[in-house]
Amino acid sequence: MHKNPAGFWIRLGANLIDGIIFAVIGYFLVLIMGEGIGNSATSGIQFFYGLLLPIFWYGYTVGKRAVSIRILRVNGTNVTFWTMIKRSVVSGILYSAPIGIGAIIALTMAWTEIAQVLANPTDPSLAINNSMMSAFAVFIGGMLLSSIMLLASAIMVGVREDKRSLHDLIAGTYVTRNSPGEPAVTGINEVKEA
Template structure:
């Protein structure tokens, strides 16, 4: 994992509130309409499973093809990058989404709370999933 210092000009860490806002925008713009359609097309339990799968694929794949951004991140002008400022690749995103999701699930959400605290108090604003994946969330130009 690269460990370039975060004080470099090209990496300005994005904090908790802007990251939360980007996630909320993704939920409203992307997932609310999808969940409404799935609810009317399928049984509730099956719709929840499809929704989880689509959500995982969205957060895993879209940043690979869209310079580290989701729709919410693009609106908020932030993006996911490797710690050296380069674009993320599939390995980073698998670690960020899948492995960290397993860790959050195994710990019954406690690790997710730890991640929120990390983003709030760490100077580099990196959450647990960022540390696992060798990524950070930064403002775009």
Template sequence: MVSEPAGFWSRFFAGLLDGILVGLPLYILSNILTGSTDDNWVTELLLFLYSLLLPVFWGGCTVGKRLCGIKIQKVADEGPPGIGTMLLRNLVASFVYGITLGIGWIVSLFMVVFREDKRAIHDFIAGTEVVQFK
């Protein structure tokens, strides 16, 4: 069964919801716990772990993705991503985006908008796709 690719707007709103529903509370909590708002590594670590681990344990979804009806899946077998897949998707892709000074991220944005399969660079690195689910 071929899944319908998730387009730009559903991915955008999923990220926005993750930021509001998870990122903002984590930011506030970590600022309370550390007593600082300056370069809070605790927030960054918690958000990294959230985006890395939740899709592994929740069928390819984050809170935002679940609310938008989309999920990450492996292209090869349409199964949920494992920890290795998510490490490739998040860590290696972030490195690629960093060394290209953000140009890779902009290219990915255009790929999601214009490619028929809606896959970005990080999807190709990890062998994943973001699809709609019922």
């Protein structure tokens, strides 16, 4: 059993703090570099921040440190590069795969119609047809499935005793309120002295 797991609201608070930090960074990068490069730079910095900072700072990001929670491996040790790759990249692919697959299927279904509209944008005879509507429905279905997976992950943090989400299960991690010096896992070997 994991000791002091962090629940949904405190984890949300940590993510909001990190989000505010990157909104400010993004604002200044856009002012300095322009919109396209500034937004790309912000996204890249944010990705590496979430991937690397917990490895070098005992499982903390700035937001997590502000609310005194951190990421640990289920065996109670600090996260590694491979752990964070699974937690960030692999789970990110899992969460976004339905949208990507839906978009590919939708584009395949409606490619001919889309090409005709792009070639002749002012032609009134090129109205939305059933094929395009079906493609749109497939894309919306992919978005809905990704949203359901994210919602399921949030619900897991709220209702599971160990407060682990889908990305925690994939990476073998959990989020704790323990600081680096505290024992991370309670065990059956704890002995009370009389």
